[in-house]
Each structure stands twice: as C-alpha cells, then as structure tokens.
Amino acid sequence: MKVSLALPSFHIHRGQALPLICNRFNEGPWRQYSQYPPTYAEPLYRKENLEEFSKSGEAESLAFTPIKAALNNQTSSIFHDPMVAKFTNYVMKTGNKALARDLMEKTFEIIKRTQLQKYHQAETEEEKALIECNPINIIHSAVENTRPLLQLTPIKRGGVKYQVPVPITEKHSYFVSMRWLVESGREKERKVHFPEKLAKELLDASRNEGRVVKKKQDLHRQCEANRAYAHYRWS
Amino acid sequence: MAGIMARRILRILPELRSTSLLQAKNVQHHLPLCWNSHAVLEQITAPRTSISQPSLHTKDHLGLWYKIEPEVLKQLYSLGGIPRKYAVQCTTFNETCLMVREPAVTVIDLIKRSNLSLPPNKFMLSSKWRRDVKEVVPSTSVPGRFDHPLQAALWLQHFRSQNSELLKTLQLETSMTYTWTRRESTEAGSPLMALVEQGVNRARYASDCIMALTTEIKKYATDGRCKVAVVVDGINTFYCPNSFYRREDRTKNGVVVGAIDGLANDAGRRESHLPRYLLRRKGWEKLDPFIPIPVSNYNELEMESVINYYVDRHWLQTVNGASAEGRKELVALSGYNPMTLMQVCNAI
Numbered sequence: 001m002k003v004s005l006a007l008p009s010f011h012i013h014r015g016q017a018l019p020l021i022c023n024r025f026n027e028g029p030w031r032q033y034s035q036y037p038p039t040y041a042e043p044l045y046r047k048e049n050l051e052e053f054s055k056s057g058e059a060e061s062l063a064f065t066p067i068k069a070a071l072n073n074q075t076s077s078i079f080h081d082p083m084v085a086k087f088t089n090y091v092m093k094t095g096n097k098a099l100a101r102d103l104m105e106k107t108f109e110i111i112k113r114t115q116l117q118k119y120h121q122a123e124t125e126e127e128k129a130l131i132e133c134n135p136i137n138i139i140h141s142a143v144e145n146t147r148p149l150l151q152l153t154p155i156k157r158g159g160v161k162y163q164v165p166v167p168i169t170e171k172h173s174y175f176v177s178m179r180w181l182v183e184s185g186r187e188k189e190r191k192v193h194f195p196e197k198l199a200k201e202l203l204d205a206s207r208n209e210g211r212v213v214k215k216k217q218d219l220h221r222q223c224e225a226n227r228a229y230a231h232y233r234w235s
Numbered sequence: 236m237a238g239i240m241a242r243r244i245l246r247i248l249p250e251l252r253s254t255s256l257l258q259a260k261n262v263q264h265h266l267p268l269c270w271n272s273h274a275v276l277e278q279i280t281a282p283r284t285s286i287s288q289p290s291l292h293t294k295d296h297l298g299l300w301y302k303i304e305p306e307v308l309k310q311l312y313s314l315g316g317i318p319r320k321y322a323v324q325c326t327t328f329n330e331t332c333l334m335v336r337e338p339a340v341t342v343i344d345l346i347k348r349s350n351l352s353l354p355p356n357k358f359m360l361s362s363k364w365r366r367d368v369k370e371v372v373p374s375t376s377v378p379g380r381f382d383h384p385l386q387a388a389l390w391l392q393h394f395r396s397q398n399s400e401l402l403k404t405l406q407l408e409t410s411m412t413y414t415w416t417r418r419e420s421t422e423a424g425s426p427l428m429a430l431v432e433q434g435v436n437r438a439r440y441a442s443d444c445i446m447a448l449t450t451e452i453k454k455y456a457t458d459g460r461c462k463v464a465v466v467v468d469g470i471n472t473f474y475c476p477n478s479f480y481r482r483e484d485r486t487k488n489g490v491v492v493g494a495i496d497g498l499a500n501d502a503g504r505r506e507s508h509l510p511r512y513l514l515r516r517k518g519w520e521k522l523d524p525f526i527p528i529p530v531s532n533y534n535e536l537e538m539e540s541v542i543n544y545y546v547d548r549h550w551l552q553t554v555n556g557a558s559a560e561g562r563k564e565l566v567a568l569s570g571y572n573p574m575t576l577m578q579v580c581n582a583i
Contacts, residue, residue, distance in 0.1 A: 119549065
C-alpha cells in the first residue's frame, strides 16, 4: 500500500532527532516493524546536545512528543563515542557484547602504546606534534578514509547480470567501511590476536594506506571500469 | 566508554574538591596533537618531587610522584620485582615513577625507629590485591623435602644483582665447608658470593645454596656485622597446606616486610582479603606479633594526583577526560581502586 499523506514538508537531515514522520516512509517498509509508531522521536542522551536543543527552542516542539527509550549502550558518559559503540556491534559475534567490548578496549590500548612509543622516540617537537595518540580520533579518521563513494549492484538486463555502479548512501558507506576494517582484522595468522591486527589496520587506514584503503580504491576502479553500465540503473 | 560503565557498579560519587596538587597554568605555545586538552587551555602536569630516595620521604610528600633512576632500576629490578603490568606501563610512559603513599612512609619511618638489637619487627602490608612453580624435584640434602631449583636459581641471580655492591664492601665469608658432591664443595672462608655463584651455575643445588646463604646471613646479622631486610610479596603462600616452610630462628639486626597477597593463596581460598583469613591460623601464629599496615584505596588527593600523572604522560587521551566531570566518572568507574583505575584508563 502506497502511503501518501499531506504532510508539511520539513527540511530534514538524517539522524536529526525530530518526529520524522515523512522520513520514516522513505526508509522502506521494514521500518513499519519497529515497536514504536513513527511519531516517536529519537532519544537525546548527550548533555551537550541537550543544551543546544533547549537554546535553539527545538525542545519546545518536543515537549508533547513521545520519545523512544534510549538504547542500552547509549550513555551520557564523557568516554562514550557513538561510532565506537557502532563499531563494537560490528565486532560482536552471537551477541557476546562483553567480549566485543574487551576486544575494542584492548585495540585502543595497543593503539595508544604504539603511538606513545613513536611519540617518545621522536626527537623534535614538530615531529611529536604530528603524532596522533588519541584512539578515538584514529578510529574516526580510519573509518572516514575507507568509506566508499559508489557500490556495485547486480542488475539483470537481457538475461545477463551486470555489475552496475550506483551511489551509496552515507549510512551504508559507514557500514561498509567498518565491515571492511573488522574483516581485515580477522584475516590474520592464528597466533596473532584480533586486537593487535585490528589496531594495525586502524593505524594504517588512518594514515590513508594499508589493505582496507586499497580495497576501497579497487572498488572505485571497478566502478570506473563498469561506468558503461551505469544507465541500467534507470533503463 | 559505555561498556566500562555497564560492567562496573557505580559505587561512590563523592564531591571532588580541587586540591592544591592541581597545577594549572595558562600556556601560550602550540600544544601537540598528542596532548589531550584541545579544548581546555590549561596544561596539567604531574605533581612530582625531586627526592627520589624513599627513605627521605615524609608526610609532606604524600601523593607526589618520584622517579626511580634507570641505574637504580637496573640494579634492583633487572630480574623482575616490579609487577609485569606496571613494567609494561613504565615502558610506555618512558620512565619508572612511583607515588609516595601512606603505607610506605609509615613502614620506612617505623623501620628507622625500630630497635635492631631486639628480634626482628614484622610489618605485614595487606590490601585487596601464585606464582607457578616451574619444577619440583626431591631434595638432595634432606629426604622427604621438595625443592624448586629453577626458581631458587632465579632468586639467587636476583640476590646477586641486588646485593653485589653491598657484599663486596661487607667482606662476609663462609664459616664452614659446604660439600655439594664429592668433587664440588665451597671451602670455609670463601666469600659469600661463591655460594651464590655455585647456586646459579648448578641449579640442582640452588635450594641448598639458599639454605646455606640464609643461615650465614642470619649468623652475621646476629653478630652485628650486617643488617637484613626480608621482603616478601605474598608471604601467605608459605602457609598453604601444600607448601613447606622451614622454621625461622630468632635473629637480631633484622626486619621483615611481607605483603599479604590474595593471589598467593590457593585458587579456592580467595573470598576475603583480610590478613587472618589469608595467613590462616598457622601463619598468623607464626608471624605474631606483627605490625599490620593496611594498604587502602586511593584517597581524593591521590586520585587527583594519579589522573594528573596519566594526563602528563599522555595516557588519558579522551578530550576533556581530565575535566571535573571526567574525574568524577573515573572515580565512579574505579571506586578509588588503583588496579581498577589502571584498567579503566587503558582504553580511554
């Protein structure tokens, strides 16, 4: 059933915490399985967002809107990072979040130790200033550096499947990049531990080099080669 | 991170006051990326003291950090002695620093004031805080006794590296001839170092060497030619049912410092951290009378000091992690426990 409602057209960005009625339907039918009706707003759990919200007056519009319950891993802690929380979920296997969290913490510890060693070995102040030691910054730049711009989708035309380059949504590009990083962390010898390998991959990717960045470039190259099929997307 | 909060119980959230230790000053120059305070325009430095000799520390130095010089470190701890985890931390920090804490100051003060002509004072450090035996061999000298030769040899190496300078100046000699085999023996009148060398080279007799060494040293201490400090980590391991502990004689000129360690006990006996439980009845009666010195968790001043030290060493990397709010969170996550704080700070 096609739902068409006469709704006032907001200018809406993805991820914005507002009662996003029209956005819900854009995202596809699976969203209707949500336990919340589409009128429910996303929860705000960061203190800094809360202050912004009350200052800009948007809080008033939320005053009488029902709000979803916050997720288990959403805290207002200073040490919380949404992307790290997401990454932890991608590392997790069979719901064992405790182990996934341990692995992430060990990864960060290794990153810090490696970078600090470099920091202490650097001789001049300028060299030292160039070394990034914050693991959160490193994982952010690693994920940003490995995000693809396009993806290949098989489309059947005349009995033949063509790998057609199509634009990728922002959310999916983050997912793909994190999936690649986790996969490359798992491709290792038996004796190497996952956190060690993941730390190495993250550090490489944050410098815009390494296997995952190469994987992204390969995908882009493939898309470039298949540009002749691009029109199959609409015809 | 959300995980740390989820796993550890929120224990205490007291109001943290800013203490005199928090040295904040405005800096104009460019801060390196590694420095975690992009947002905060103040530089936090570790509260340090230049006095690196523990015997000179007083109550005024509590909560300050002192550096162990590399040469001292090499002499004392080249064969272990610093817990492995802290040793890793020290390589990362590019220095070995310790904080002056109340129990250490108390013990050193008491040792200085103790009367050495009386039987040794025993100080038992206990806190909420087993060494695996490498090899077990029936003893060659005493039937029915079992030795741990590899560990004995290691202990002798440790003894050699720690005390070599001291033994050279003291000129102690063996009082009797020790015969190991028909061909090997240590003559009376040879330096004590020969005993140590014998044990290191022939690991099979290392345990007997230790026995001989301790007997000699005890005799010299009673004669007043040297002073002895026995420092044991995990002293309660002697009183496990499966271990053999030889009776210690009354010695003068000595001092015994033991750390009672829950991990030194059997795996099944770790419910309580209190000394009576860990030492058992036998150990308690053997060591009695001793001076119990509880090693407590950090207080607020020490907590500030540790966090400042971590920031100074670039270990606490989270932006605003050392702000008032971040400190409160760290207190809640660690419950002022040193080990837990170290673990919490590993990932942030």
